[in-house]
Amino acid sequence: MPxxxxxxxxxxxxxxxxxxxxxxxxxxxxLLKWLGEDYRVPGPPADVPDRKDDD
Ligand SMILES: [Zn+2]
Incomplete structure (x- = not known):
């Protein structure tokens, strides 16, 4: 069984x-998560799920 x-x-x-x-x-x-530990990219976070939208 695999x-x-x-x-x-x-x-x-x-x-x-x-x-x-x-x-x-x-x-x-x-990878970005790990890079984020030491390197923070300025600007708003991209591709982060937000629950503002109504499904
Ligand atoms: Zn996955």
């Missing part, structure tokens, strides 16, 4: 192409 790895960013099943993430988007997001 081990099911989950994306640490969004918990979706891992894609072998982007291990250990599920997609390039999550891989980049995780």
């Amino acid at each position: 081990r099911t790895a989950l994306c640490p960013v969004c918990r979706a099943p891992t894609d072998p192409l982007f291990k250990p993430f599920c997609s390039r988007g999550c891989r980049d997001r995780d």
